[in-house]
Amino acid sequence: xxxxxxxxxxxxxxxxxxxxxxxxxxxxxxxxxxxxxxxxxxxxxxxxxxxxxxxxxxxxxxxxxxxxxxxxxxxxxxxxxxxxxxxxxxxxxxxxxxxxxxxxxxxxxxxxxxxxxxxxxxxxxxxxxxxxxxxxxxxxxxxx
Numbered sequence: 001x002x003x004x005x006x007x008x009x010x011x012x013x014x015x016x017x018x019x020x021x022x023x024x025x026x027x028x029x030x031x032x033x034x035x036x037x038x039x040x041x042x043x044x045x046x047x048x049x050x051x052x053x054x055x056x057x058x059x060x061x062x063x064x065x066x067x068x069x070x071x072x073x074x075x076x077x078x079x080x081x082x083x084x085x086x087x088x089x090x091x092x093x094x095x096x097x098x099x100x101x102x103x104x105x106x107x108x109x110x111x112x113x114x115x116x117x118x119x120x121x122x123x124x125x126x127x128x129x130x131x132x133x134x135x136x137x138x139x140x141x142x143x144x
Contacts, residue, residue: 001073001095001126001127001131003071004022004071004072004095005073005130007021007035008020008035008073008134010035011037014039014040016035016036016037016040017036017135018035018073018135019036019047019048019072019135020034020036021035021051021072021073022034023053023055023065023068023069023070023089024069024071025060025067025068026068031055031059032053032054032055032057032059034049034051034053034054037051047076047080048072048073049070049083050079050080050083052072053070053083053089057087063087064088066088066089068090069089069092070084070091070092070093071093072094072095073096074095074096074098075096075098075103075105075124076092077103078101078103078108080103081103081111082103082110085118086118088118090120091120092120092123093126094125095125095127095128095131095132104124
Protein backbone atom coordinates (compact mmCIF):
# COMPACT_ATOMS: atom_id res chain seq x y z
CA UNK A 1 0.00 0.00 0.00
CA UNK A 2 2.95 2.33 0.55
CA UNK A 3 3.80 2.07 -3.17
CA UNK A 4 0.18 2.86 -4.07
CA UNK A 5 0.28 5.90 -1.78
CA UNK A 6 3.44 7.09 -3.58
CA UNK A 7 1.57 6.81 -6.88
CA UNK A 8 -1.34 8.75 -5.39
CA UNK A 9 0.97 11.57 -4.30
CA UNK A 10 2.48 11.69 -7.80
CA UNK A 11 -1.00 12.31 -9.26
CA UNK A 12 -1.08 15.65 -7.47
CA UNK A 13 1.54 17.04 -9.86
CA UNK A 14 -0.91 16.85 -12.74
CA UNK A 15 -3.94 18.06 -10.82
CA UNK A 16 -5.45 14.59 -10.75
CA UNK A 17 -7.32 13.19 -7.77
CA UNK A 18 -4.64 11.47 -5.63
CA UNK A 19 -5.46 7.81 -6.11
CA UNK A 20 -2.70 5.29 -6.71
CA UNK A 21 -2.56 1.59 -7.49
CA UNK A 22 -0.05 -1.19 -7.89
CA UNK A 23 -0.32 -4.79 -9.05
CA UNK A 24 1.92 -7.29 -7.30
CA UNK A 25 2.61 -10.83 -8.43
CA UNK A 26 2.64 -14.06 -6.41
CA UNK A 27 6.14 -13.30 -5.09
CA UNK A 28 5.18 -9.78 -4.01
CA UNK A 29 7.03 -8.05 -6.85
CA UNK A 30 5.38 -4.97 -8.33
CA UNK A 31 4.47 -5.73 -11.97
CA UNK A 32 2.34 -2.66 -12.67
CA UNK A 33 1.82 0.81 -11.24
CA UNK A 34 -0.77 3.47 -11.89
CA UNK A 35 -2.15 6.76 -10.73
CA UNK A 36 -5.15 8.77 -11.80
CA UNK A 37 -4.40 10.41 -15.17
CA UNK A 38 -7.85 11.62 -16.17
CA UNK A 39 -6.78 15.28 -16.12
CA UNK A 40 -3.24 14.68 -17.40
CA UNK A 41 -4.35 12.60 -20.38
CA UNK A 42 -7.94 13.82 -20.83
CA UNK A 43 -8.97 10.18 -20.46
CA UNK A 44 -12.23 9.30 -18.71
CA UNK A 45 -10.91 5.76 -18.15
CA UNK A 46 -7.63 7.01 -16.69
CA UNK A 47 -8.26 5.62 -13.22
CA UNK A 48 -5.29 4.37 -11.20
CA UNK A 49 -6.53 0.78 -11.22
CA UNK A 50 -7.01 0.61 -14.99
CA UNK A 51 -3.56 2.15 -15.56
CA UNK A 52 -1.93 -0.34 -13.17
CA UNK A 53 -3.78 -3.36 -14.61
CA UNK A 54 -2.77 -2.38 -18.15
CA UNK A 55 0.87 -1.98 -17.09
CA UNK A 56 0.83 -5.37 -15.34
CA UNK A 57 -0.70 -7.09 -18.37
CA UNK A 58 1.97 -5.56 -20.63
CA UNK A 59 4.74 -6.61 -18.23
CA UNK A 60 3.45 -10.18 -18.02
CA UNK A 61 2.57 -10.40 -21.70
CA UNK A 62 -0.99 -11.53 -21.07
CA UNK A 63 -4.28 -10.08 -19.88
CA UNK A 64 -4.93 -12.77 -17.30
CA UNK A 65 -3.41 -11.61 -14.04
CA UNK A 66 -4.07 -14.78 -12.06
CA UNK A 67 -1.96 -14.91 -8.93
CA UNK A 68 -1.76 -11.12 -8.76
CA UNK A 69 -3.11 -8.63 -6.25
CA UNK A 70 -4.45 -5.19 -7.12
CA UNK A 71 -3.64 -2.70 -4.34
CA UNK A 72 -5.35 0.69 -4.50
CA UNK A 73 -5.69 3.62 -2.13
CA UNK A 74 -9.45 4.06 -2.63
CA UNK A 75 -12.20 1.50 -3.03
CA UNK A 76 -12.62 0.85 -6.78
CA UNK A 77 -15.58 2.25 -8.71
CA UNK A 78 -17.78 0.04 -10.89
CA UNK A 79 -15.47 0.37 -13.93
CA UNK A 80 -12.37 -0.52 -11.94
CA UNK A 81 -14.06 -3.31 -9.97
CA UNK A 82 -15.18 -4.76 -13.30
CA UNK A 83 -11.64 -4.46 -14.66
CA UNK A 84 -10.33 -6.32 -11.61
CA UNK A 85 -12.81 -9.14 -12.19
CA UNK A 86 -12.09 -9.30 -15.94
CA UNK A 87 -8.32 -9.33 -15.37
CA UNK A 88 -8.69 -12.34 -13.06
CA UNK A 89 -6.65 -10.88 -10.18
CA UNK A 90 -6.74 -13.11 -7.11
CA UNK A 91 -7.40 -10.27 -4.69
CA UNK A 92 -8.23 -6.60 -4.38
CA UNK A 93 -6.72 -4.68 -1.48
CA UNK A 94 -7.85 -1.11 -0.86
CA UNK A 95 -7.39 1.68 1.66
CA UNK A 96 -10.28 4.08 2.13
CA UNK A 97 -13.91 3.24 1.47
CA UNK A 98 -15.76 5.31 -1.14
CA UNK A 99 -19.33 5.76 0.08
CA UNK A 100 -20.30 7.74 -3.04
CA UNK A 101 -19.01 5.43 -5.80
CA UNK A 102 -17.41 2.36 -4.23
CA UNK A 103 -18.15 -0.94 -5.93
CA UNK A 104 -16.31 -3.31 -3.60
CA UNK A 105 -18.77 -3.26 -0.74
CA UNK A 106 -19.92 0.33 -0.20
CA UNK A 107 -22.46 1.32 -2.83
CA UNK A 108 -22.20 -1.85 -4.93
CA UNK A 109 -20.28 -5.11 -4.57
CA UNK A 110 -19.28 -5.99 -8.11
CA UNK A 111 -16.32 -8.20 -7.21
CA UNK A 112 -18.39 -10.54 -5.06
CA UNK A 113 -21.39 -10.79 -7.37
CA UNK A 114 -22.13 -14.51 -7.62
CA UNK A 115 -23.41 -14.08 -11.18
CA UNK A 116 -19.87 -13.39 -12.38
CA UNK A 117 -17.42 -16.16 -13.21
CA UNK A 118 -14.54 -14.73 -11.14
CA UNK A 119 -14.64 -13.29 -7.63
CA UNK A 120 -11.39 -12.00 -6.17
CA UNK A 121 -10.74 -11.97 -2.45
CA UNK A 122 -11.16 -8.52 -0.87
CA UNK A 123 -9.03 -6.94 1.86
CA UNK A 124 -10.34 -3.53 2.89
CA UNK A 125 -9.12 -0.69 5.08
CA UNK A 126 -5.34 -1.07 4.65
CA UNK A 127 -3.77 2.28 5.58
CA UNK A 128 -7.24 3.77 5.21
CA UNK A 129 -6.38 6.83 7.31
CA UNK A 130 -3.44 7.82 5.13
CA UNK A 131 -5.43 7.24 1.95
CA UNK A 132 -8.41 9.25 3.18
CA UNK A 133 -6.20 12.10 4.44
CA UNK A 134 -4.65 12.55 0.99
CA UNK A 135 -8.08 12.77 -0.63
CA UNK A 136 -9.51 15.06 2.05
CA UNK A 137 -6.59 17.50 1.69
CA UNK A 138 -6.94 17.49 -2.10
CA UNK A 139 -10.66 18.25 -2.06
CA UNK A 140 -10.37 20.81 0.74
CA UNK A 141 -7.83 22.74 -1.38
CA UNK A 142 -10.15 22.62 -4.39
CA UNK A 143 -13.13 23.90 -2.40
CA UNK A 144 -11.22 26.86 -0.94
